[in-house]
Amino acid sequence: MTRRQAIFPANRHALYEEHGYSAAIRSDDLLFVSGQVGSRSDGTPEPDFSAQVELAFSNLEATLHAGGCSFDDIVDVTTFHTDPETQFPAIMEVKQRVFNQRPYPNWTAIGVNWLAGFDFEIKVIARVPSAQ
Template sequence: MLLPTGVRVQQSRWNSPTAESAFQKQCADIYYNEGLVMHQREAIFPANRHALYKEHGYSAAIRSGDLLFVSGQVGSREDGSPEPEFSLQVELAFKNLQATLAAANCTLDDIVDVTTFHTDPEHQFATIMQVKQKHFSAPPYPNWTAIGVNWLAGFDFEIKVIARIP
């Protein structure tokens, strides 16, 4: 595997080309032109994490350097079940998002990119926009992509974000 121009291996720990290739693929000890070390992943969970993380085997968020990649947050109660009332489900998804952000010392103001998933965008969009406006009430607004889907594991709304850690 060839490294991109300007990327070099700081120190080789193996003597064979196969081991060297495996080393490169794992991205260990790789430095960029600016001398920045590639960051390790760190799992982030909110204080009162809900059952879905364990049940489905995923992290609430991953910190990598000064970025936080937050998994899709849904309007789930602590037992992992969906909030049945749609507007409350959206509010609860934002509450779960805020708890995950707080676990990494972030707020909604640190978000740079938002992706939302909707099971019935045509009928849900007005409600989502009302809730969104409460949480993102002043510019600069984060980037936002809304995607219509046909299944969200029993939920009707999901929000995932990328935030810059202050």
């Protein structure tokens, strides 16, 4: 059985230490990425919602890169939204830019009432590409 391998982006933010979790865990050829939020390097939320979504995707990209993956390697997405009805246009703008080719990853969106001061969170599972 393979042990968990913790993955952190180069410029890891304060939330990992503050809350005691890994940005991602690699197990065999799968990368399980913890929920990424639009946090600044000090762990505080980006106040503008659209910028918060952009930053969450940027934080996700950095974590994927640290694990040897890219957006193209994502197979499963779960997003959490504090106000899905009004937030979807801003989220869809980024989503359509990042995932612009079929086949798209599967996606589950969940409305929540609390994200520790954030309004959007994205977690994914990616398959780590084989060395070719």
